[in-house]
Amino acid sequence: MAQADARAQMTGRVVDSYSNIQTIKLFADTEREQRYARDAMEGFMVTVHRQMRLVTIMSVGLTLLNTALLVGTAAMAISAWYMEAISLGVLAIAIALVMRIRFMSDWILWEVAGLFENIGTVQDGMNTIAQEPTVRDAPGAQPLQVPKGEIRFDAMRFGYEQAKGESKTVFDGLNLTIAPGEKIGLIGRSGAGKSTLANLLLRFLRRTRWADF
Numbered sequence: 001m002a003q004a005d006a007r008a009q010m011t012g013r014v015v016d017s018y019s020n021i022q023t024i025k026l027f028a029d030t031e032r033e034q035r036y037a038r039d040a041m042e043g044f045m046v047t048v049h050r051q052m053r054l055v056t057i058m059s060v061g062l063t064l065l066n067t068a069l070l071v072g073t074a075a076m077a078i079s080a081w082y083m084e085a086i087s088l089g090v091l092a093i094a095i096a097l098v099m100r101i102r103f104m105s106d107w108i109l110w111e112v113a114g115l116f117e118n119i120g121t122v123q124d125g126m127n128t129i130a131q132e133p134t135v136r137d138a139p140g141a142q143p144l145q146v147p148k149g150e151i152r153f154d155a156m157r158f159g160y161e162q163a164k165g166e167s168k169t170v171f172d173g174l175n176l177t178i179a180p181g182e183k184i185g186l187i188g189r190s191g192a193g194k195s196t197l198a199n200l201l202l203r204f205l206r207r208t209r210w211a212d213f
């Protein structure tokens with residue numbers, strides 16, 4: 001999980017820098033961005049080193065256990081064969097099986113490590129995609145039908161919430177009808193609410209009180 005987290009942060013920062021490369025160049029802020037990306041890369045490498053240390057310890061432990069298994073089995077099988085308790089074939093099969101277990105346990109170690117790495121990545125992704133949408137339909141809302149494409153605001157009120165309960169009114173009783181296919185231009189001083197109107201149409205903003213719309 002830590003590694004998935006660090007990896008997401010690293011790729012996020014790099015993608016962020018590249019997609020805004022023009023702004024970065026314009027403001028001659030390459031160094032800060034480089035440091036920002038490098039910090040994330042170093043953070044990622046810390047998790048990689050931690051993982052590698054763990055895998056190495058496990059790998060060494062596994063090799064020691066496997067060697068003990070091989071030596072133990074071989075010693076027991078040979079002494080049993082020496083005492084004529086088992087045939088030579090059984091001895092050969094026992095050693096062949098131990099060899100097989102050895103390879104399989106190595107394989108399982110890597111697969112399990114990879115599995116847990118992927119679980120971390122999936123959990124990280126789930127946190128992002130399993131978010132409840134904040135813009136929700138009204139209870140019992142019908143699917144949107146657009147027969148003509150007319151846009152009509154009828155005594156529309158909207159304000160941005162500033163502090164708790166306090167809001168800044170942008171529209172107070174706006175009446176606007178745009179006929180289907182009609183092209184209009186919105187003119188107003190900066191902060192008049194042009195972008196807000198477009199965002200409301202596109203449903204980027206959350207409507208808190210249904211009666212207002």
Ligand SMILES: Nc1ncnc2c1ncn2[C@@H]1O[C@H](COP(=O)(O)OP(=O)(O)OP(=O)(O)O)[C@@H](O)[C@H]1O
Pocket residue numbers: 160161168170188189190191192193194195196197
């Ligand atoms: N996310 C927001 N949170 C709080 N207030 C906002 C937010 N977005 C805009 N406002 C405020 O709402 C008002 C309308 O802003 P809006 O961005 O719609 O204006 P605009 O007409 O598009 O301006 P411009 O011509 O500068 O693009 C402004 O007073 C602005 O400060």
Ligand SMILES: [Mg+2]
Pocket residue numbers: 194195196
């Ligand atoms: Mg605007």
